[in-house]
Amino acid sequence: MRLRPSAARRVVEDYFLIVREVLPLTIEVLELACIVNEVVNLRYDAIHLAAMALGGVEVVVTYDIDNWRRAARGFRDIADLAGREGFELKISRLVVVTPDELAGKLPRP
Numbered sequence: 001m002r003l004r005p006s007a008a009r010r011v012v013e014d015y016f017l018i019v020r021e022v023l024p025l026t027i028e029v030l031e032l033a034c035i036v037n038e039v040v041n042l043r044y045d046a047i048h049l050a051a052m053a054l055g056g057v058e059v060v061v062t063y064d065i066d067n068w069r070r071a072a073r074g075f076r077d078i079a080d081l082a083g084r085e086g087f088e089l090k091i092s093r094l095v096v097v098t099p100d101e102l103a104g105k106l107p108r109p
Contacts, residue, residue: 038081042070049071058095
């Protein structure tokens with residue numbers, strides 16, 4: 001799927017209408033990202049998933065649906081291994097949507 005920058009920009013603008021907090025990058029996030037990669041090999045996106053899981057964000061908006069849906073299918077295994085290693089995740093599932101699926105569903109200012 002080809003990335004449409006204008007659609008991605010609209011989603012980001014809409015996102016910041018409802019969310020004003022950016023998740024921190026911490027040692028805990030990086031350690032959890034290593035677990036994510038062991039289970040589903042998301043590469044650099046493992047950091048994003050780790051920050052989301054620790055920050056309580058269960059929905060990712062992306063055009064990279066193949067990798068993220070693989071992560072969603074493997075999320076239970078990620079959560080199980082993370083729990084055994086002492087991590088306390090704040091989400092119990094991962095929801096993946098594309099910007100096109102989301103477009104028009106958020107209120108405009």
